[in-house]
Amino acid sequence: MTKDNTLPIGVFDSGMGGLTVLAALKRALPQEDFLYLGDTARLPYGTKSPKTVRRYAAQATQLLVDQGIKSLVIACNTASAYALQHLEQVFAPLPVYGVVEAGAQAAVTAAGSSGIWVVATESTIASGAYQGALTSLAPRLAVYGRAAPLWVTLAEQGGQTSEFEGAVLRHALGGFEASGANTLLLGCTHFPVFRDALAALLPSKTVIVDSAQTTALAVAQGLISARLNRAHGAGRVTYFATDGETRFRRVGGYFLGAAIDQVTLVDL
Numbered sequence: 001m002t003k004d005n006t007l008p009i010g011v012f013d014s015g016m017g018g019l020t021v022l023a024a025l026k027r028a029l030p031q032e033d034f035l036y037l038g039d040t041a042r043l044p045y046g047t048k049s050p051k052t053v054r055r056y057a058a059q060a061t062q063l064l065v066d067q068g069i070k071s072l073v074i075a076c077n078t079a080s081a082y083a084l085q086h087l088e089q090v091f092a093p094l095p096v097y098g099v100v101e102a103g104a105q106a107a108v109t110a111a112g113s114s115g116i117w118v119v120a121t122e123s124t125i126a127s128g129a130y131q132g133a134l135t136s137l138a139p140r141l142a143v144y145g146r147a148a149p150l151w152v153t154l155a156e157q158g159g160q161t162s163e164f165e166g167a168v169l170r171h172a173l174g175g176f177e178a179s180g181a182n183t184l185l186l187g188c189t190h191f192p193v194f195r196d197a198l199a200a201l202l203p204s205k206t207v208i209v210d211s212a213q214t215t216a217l218a219v220a221q222g223l224i225s226a227r228l229n230r231a232h233g234a235g236r237v238t239y240f241a242t243d244g245e246t247r248f249r250r251v252g253g254y255f256l257g258a259a260i261d262q263v264t265l266v267d268l
Contacts, residue, residue: 003070005228008033008238009219010064011073012057015043016248017155017190018075019255021099022237024212025073028220032235035064038252039268041243044152045078046121046188053123057083059268061091063240070228071095073219077103077188077211078121081129095226097219100124103185103211104133108141110207111183115142119172120187122147130187144179148172148188155190158251169197177203186210193255239263 009029011022015038022036037060039045045053057079061072072087072094074080080098088096107116118130125147134143150168176184184206186192192210199208223229241248245263252260 005230007068007070008035009071010035010069011075012037012060013075014045015040016252016255019252020189020192021075021212021215023256024216028216030235031230031233034237035067037240040241046123050082053079053082054086061087074098075189078123081124081127095222099211099215100129100133102214102218106214107183107185107209108137110209115179115181116183116185117176117181118145118185118187119148122149124187146172152190155193158254183207240266242268
C-alpha cells in the first residue's frame with residue numbers, strides 16, 4: 001500500500017447507523033476526506049451468519065479500496081465482531097479499525113467497578129465480541145448482553161416515532177436496574193439515535209456509552225503514528241449506497257446530524 005496521506009478514509013456500515021461514527025470522525029478529523037458506503041440493499045447484518053457478514057464486509061471493503069483509501073473504518077458492530085481480522089488479513093497492510101474494542105474501552109472506563117449492560121444485534125451478542133473485549137479489560141466486571149434486533153428497525157425509520165417505540169426500548173432494558181449495572185453500552189451504531197429516549201427510561205446515574213467518539217480518537221492517533229494524517233485542508237465526504245439513494249439522503253441526515261446532498265448508487 002502506497003503511503004499517500006491525501007487519500008480519503010473509507011468507512012462502511014450495513015446501512016445508515018455508521019453515519020453516527022462518520023459524524024464523530026468528521027469532528028475529530030475535519031481536514032480529512034471520507035468515502036462512506038452504506039450497504040442498504042442487504043441490511044441488517046445483525047441477523048446474518050458470520051460467513052455471510054465476512055463476505056459482505058469484504059465486498060464493501062473492496063469497493064472502497066478500488067476507489068483509493070488510506071485506512072478503513074468498520075462502522076458496524078456486527079462486521080467488526082465477525083470480519084475485522086479477516087479484512088486485516090485480506091487487505092494487508094491497509095490499517096483497519098473496528099468499533100468493538102473502542103466501545104469496550106470507553107465502557108470499562110465509565111463503569112468503574114459496576115456492571116455493563118450491552119445492547120446490540122443478535123449476531124453481535126451471539127459472537128461474544130463485546131463480552132470478550134470487556135472481560136479482557138476488566139476480568140471481574142459483570143457483563144450482561146441483550147439482543148435488540150427491533151431497535152435497528154426503529155432507528156431506520158429516521159426519527160419517525162411510533163406508539164410502541166417506548167415498549168420496544170424498555171423490553172431490551174428489562175432487568176437493568178436489578179442487575180446493578182450503571183453503564184449501558186450501545187453495541188450497534190444505529191442505537192445512539194435513541195440516547196435521549198433511553199436516558200428518560202433509565203436511572204439518572206446511568207452512563208450511556210457508544211463507540212463513535214472513541215473510534216474516532218483511535219483512527220486519529222493511528223493516522224498520526226503511520227504519518228498518514230493530513231495537516232491542512234477542508235475535508236469532504238463522498239457517499240455510496242447499494243439501494244434507496246433518495247431514502248439514504250433523507251434518513252441518513254438524521255443519523256449524521258447534517259444534510260446529505262448527493263449519494264451514488266453502487267452494486268456489490
